[in-house]
Amino acid sequence: MIGAIADDVTGATDVAVALRRRGIRTLLYFGLPPQGAEAPEHDAVVIALKTRTIHKADAVARSLRALRWLRAHGAAEQVYFKYCSTFDSTPDGNIGPVLDALADAMDAPIVPMTPSSPEHGRTQYNGYLFVGDVLLGESHMSHHPLTPMTDSYLPRLLEAQSAYRSGVVTLPHVRGQGVQRRLAELREQGVRYAFVDALEDDDLMTAGRALARAPLVAGAAGLAGGLAAARAGAGHGEAPAPEPSGPAAVLAGSCSARTLQQVQAMIEAGRPAYRLDALADQNADSLARAALAWYDTLRQDTGAPLIYSSLEPAKLRRVQEALGAERSASILEAAIGRIARGLVERGVTRLITAGGETSGAVVSALGVPGGVIGAEATRGVPWIFTPSGPALLLKSGNFGDPRLLLEASR
Numbered sequence: 001m002i003g004a005i006a007d008d009v010t011g012a013t014d015v016a017v018a019l020r021r022r023g024i025r026t027l028l029y030f031g032l033p034p035q036g037a038e039a040p041e042h043d044a045v046v047i048a049l050k051t052r053t054i055h056k057a058d059a060v061a062r063s064l065r066a067l068r069w070l071r072a073h074g075a076a077e078q079v080y081f082k083y084c085s086t087f088d089s090t091p092d093g094n095i096g097p098v099l100d101a102l103a104d105a106m107d108a109p110i111v112p113m114t115p116s117s118p119e120h121g122r123t124q125y126n127g128y129l130f131v132g133d134v135l136l137g138e139s140h141m142s143h144h145p146l147t148p149m150t151d152s153y154l155p156r157l158l159e160a161q162s163a164y165r166s167g168v169v170t171l172p173h174v175r176g177q178g179v180q181r182r183l184a185e186l187r188e189q190g191v192r193y194a195f196v197d198a199l200e201d202d203d204l205m206t207a208g209r210a211l212a213r214a215p216l217v218a219g220a221a222g223l224a225g226g227l228a229a230a231r232a233g234a235g236h237g238e239a240p241a242p243e244p245s246g247p248a249a250v251l252a253g254s255c256s257a258r259t260l261q262q263v264q265a266m267i268e269a270g271r272p273a274y275r276l277d278a279l280a281d282q283n284a285d286s287l288a289r290a291a292l293a294w295y296d297t298l299r300q301d302t303g304a305p306l307i308y309s310s311l312e313p314a315k316l317r318r319v320q321e322a323l324g325a326e327r328s329a330s331i332l333e334a335a336i337g338r339i340a341r342g343l344v345e346r347g348v349t350r351l352i353t354a355g356g357e358t359s360g361a362v363v364s365a366l367g368v369p370g371g372v373i374g375a376e377a378t379r380g381v382p383w384i385f386t387p388s389g390p391a392l393l394l395k396s397g398n399f400g401d402p403r404l405l406l407e408a409s410r
């Protein structure tokens with residue numbers, strides 16, 4: 001059985017649906033699964049953590065707890081550590097510290113990985129990560145509020161955060177000379193982390209077949225899809241994918257280029273929109289109260305509203321200079337969590353959130369333990385049906401076309 005540990009909740013939904021698409025019956029939990037919970041038949045478990053930007057010791061402790069749970073429940077035959085397809089991290093971590101801890105705990109001699117996800121425009125070549133046709137460090141990710149990415153060479157990025165050496169399985173190895181052969185060479189050279197080049201889905205499928213027996217693998221959802229495809233013989237066909245209904249609302253806390261376009265599309269379509277301004281009010285409670293009071297004034301026929309804090313890079317910098325990056329993020333995340341609770345109390349049954357950290361804040365504020373994976377609003381962004389809460393669409397900041405938020409909230 002595959003056990004996946006994801007460093008944020010949007011990443012968890014992305015990897016869960018990548019497994020499910022290949023007929024792998026997948027359970028998704030937000031945090032450690034509740035004790036004694038009855039689980040339907042399954043072939044994979046995904047545990048969504050929120051460890052991407054917290055203190056690294058805490059990230060390591062939570063990830064090891066997740067590993068212990070997977071082992072105790074027979075779900076650690078192969079462990080997949082899901083990080084972002086744009087390698088979101090800082091020189092402190094948390095990808096490196098978490099991987100070091102997992103690799104040590106599992107005694108994994110070498111950990112193959114790749115953030116490549118060609119369907120989202122992320123590709124790895126000679127160890128460099130591209131976003132569309134530019135290098136990661138030259139992409140919009142260099143402006144990220146919490147994890148600005150300014151380098152593009154993956155071994156260097158990981159070595160800065162890890163106690164171990166990194167190397168590359170280059171494309172000629174993937175496409176001919178052999179992934180296993182290259183991994184053996186790298187092991188001899190004392191390398192513990194092997195970034196596998198992949199430009200196309202076929203490369204991920206080849207890598208997935210070669211890595212079917214690796215105890216610990218890491219990366220974005222693309223390689224998880226390759227591993228799942230390698231097991232597809234044991235698959236159960238794609239499960240039915242229900243669509244939710246009922247009143248919807250959109251909460252956007254991502255400042256990624258794609259979310260900014262999606263927010264703009266909602267505003268241009270005339271949807272009611274309310275901006276959370278942390279410069280004007282630094283109290284999460286009163287920010288949330290004011291937003292909910294605004295929501296209470298809306299007519300029924302306006303279309304689903306948008307509440308957002310998303311700002312373009314120059315304005316975001318001003319907020320961060322005034323309040324600090326961490327403080328402004330934590331005020332806004334706390335406010336959005338409270339707003340989510342207030343919206344559900346007011347009858348919202350479809351909640352759409354943009355941004356990984358933002359979605360994590362919403363999931364913890366709602367206290368939902370996990371959910372059943374439903375239809376994808378767009379590739380990698382499935383509806384999640386929670387047992388007693390609303391249906392959730394947890395959208396990675398960078399995913400979806402510019403009309404996604406508008407259309408998903410119709």
Ligand SMILES: Nc1ncnc2c1ncn2[C@@H]1O[C@H](COP(=O)(O)OP(=O)(O)O)[C@@H](O)[C@H]1O
Nearest residue numbers: 145253254256309328329332355356357358397
């Ligand atoms: N106006 C703002 N000022 C400062 N920080 C902000 C603002 N709006 C959003 N943020 C913070 O930026 C972070 C965005 O991260 P996240 O939600 O993971 O989005 P993405 O998926 O694009 O990475 C969140 O912690 C959020 O609270």
Ligand SMILES: O=C(O)[C@@H](O)C(=O)COP(=O)(O)O
Nearest residue numbers: 010011014084085356396397
């Ligand atoms: O791999 C990806 O790009 C996503 O699954 C992901 O991790 C999303 O993170 P956010 O952009 O922070 O939502």
